[in-house]
Amino acid sequence: MDFDPRLTPARSDLAARRLQARVTAERFVDGTPARVVVGLAPLRRGPRGDARLDTEALAGESLTVYDEDEEGWGWVQLDRDGYVGYLPTHAYMKGDVARPTHRVTALRTFVYPALSIKEPPLDWLTLGARIAGIAERVVDGRAYVITASGGVVVADHLAPLDRVEADPVVVAERFLGTPYLWGGRSSLGIDCSGLVQTALEACGVAAPRDTDLQEAALGTPVDLDPAQWRRGDLLFWPGHVGLVRDATTFLHANAHVMAVSIEPIAAGLARIAAAGAPLRSVRRVERPQ
Structure with a gap:
C-alpha cells in the first residue's frame, strides 16, 4: 500500500504497531513517548549529521521514538505535525517528562x-x-x-499555552530578515512552510509541515483575483507558500532574497510566474474565536 513516508513511521525492517494492517515490515513496535529537551533539534532524512534537514523540533515538543542506533540517532515521529525522521538522541528524553505550561x-x-x-x-x-x-x-x-x-x-x-495570538501575519512579521533555511523552523533560519506553520500555531491553528500538505488541509478556497484576498490568506505556488499582508503586499520566507521578506503582490506574482511557477491556489483559514 502506498503511503507518505514523511508522515508514516514505516521502514522495511520496522514500523509502528498501529500500521500492522497497512504496511509490510519485519517487525512492529509500539514506540516510546518522549519530549524534546534542547532548544532546537534537527530532524533529518537519514541517521547522519550530513543528511538532509527535513524539519526541526523545538523545545518541549512531544514525540514517539520507534528505534535508536548506536551512533546516537533516534527514528521518531513528532506529535505536532506527524513528521517522521531521525533526531539526535541527546535532544530528547523518554519517559515521564514534565508537560509544558x-x-x-x-x-x-x-x-x-x-x-x-x-x-x-x-x-x-x-x-x-x-x-x-x-x-x-x-x-x-x-x-x-x-x-x-x-x-x-x-x-x-x-x-x-492556552493564550493564543490574534493575527498570524503579526507573528510572521517578527521573523522579518530571518535567513531562509530549507527545513528551518526557528528564528535562526526558517523556510516558507515553517513560517506559515509557526504563525498559524501561535494563533491556535494546527498546520501540517509542508506546502502541499498545508494546501490540501488548511482553510477554504479563495478566488485567484487579488481583489478578493484578505489579510492572512495563504498563497500557494508549487512548493511555496506566503501570507497576504495587505491589499498590495505579501510576506514569505523565500530563496529569492534568502530571508523572510515583504514583497509587492503584483511584482511577486509576476516574478514567480516568470520562473515557471504561477500561483496555484489561495486558501483562507479562520482562526478560533
Missing part, C-alpha cells in the same frame, strides 16, 4: 541557570518553543519563570 512568544529568548540575566545562558529558545514552568519569581523588578529542569526564562517572553 508556557510557550515562547518572543522571537528568541534564553534559558539561564539562575535568576539573573547576567548569567551565561544554558540554552536558547525560539518562538513557539515550550517550557514546563513550576514557579515564578521576581528579582529586581523582573519576573522569571523557573522550569521543571531548573532553568530560568524571562516571563515577559512567555505566555500560557
Whole structure:
C-alpha cells in the first residue's frame, strides 16, 4: 500500500504497531513517548549529521521514538505535525517528562541557570518553543519563570499555552530578515512552510509541515483575483507558500532574497510566474474565536 513516508513511521525492517494492517515490515513496535529537551533539534532524512534537514523540533515538543542506533540517532515521529525522521538522541528524553505550561512568544529568548540575566545562558529558545514552568519569581523588578529542569526564562517572553495570538501575519512579521533555511523552523533560519506553520500555531491553528500538505488541509478556497484576498490568506505556488499582508503586499520566507521578506503582490506574482511557477491556489483559514 502506498503511503507518505514523511508522515508514516514505516521502514522495511520496522514500523509502528498501529500500521500492522497497512504496511509490510519485519517487525512492529509500539514506540516510546518522549519530549524534546534542547532548544532546537534537527530532524533529518537519514541517521547522519550530513543528511538532509527535513524539519526541526523545538523545545518541549512531544514525540514517539520507534528505534535508536548506536551512533546516537533516534527514528521518531513528532506529535505536532506527524513528521517522521531521525533526531539526535541527546535532544530528547523518554519517559515521564514534565508537560509544558508556557510557550515562547518572543522571537528568541534564553534559558539561564539562575535568576539573573547576567548569567551565561544554558540554552536558547525560539518562538513557539515550550517550557514546563513550576514557579515564578521576581528579582529586581523582573519576573522569571523557573522550569521543571531548573532553568530560568524571562516571563515577559512567555505566555500560557492556552493564550493564543490574534493575527498570524503579526507573528510572521517578527521573523522579518530571518535567513531562509530549507527545513528551518526557528528564528535562526526558517523556510516558507515553517513560517506559515509557526504563525498559524501561535494563533491556535494546527498546520501540517509542508506546502502541499498545508494546501490540501488548511482553510477554504479563495478566488485567484487579488481583489478578493484578505489579510492572512495563504498563497500557494508549487512548493511555496506566503501570507497576504495587505491589499498590495505579501510576506514569505523565500530563496529569492534568502530571508523572510515583504514583497509587492503584483511584482511577486509576476516574478514567480516568470520562473515557471504561477500561483496555484489561495486558501483562507479562520482562526478560533
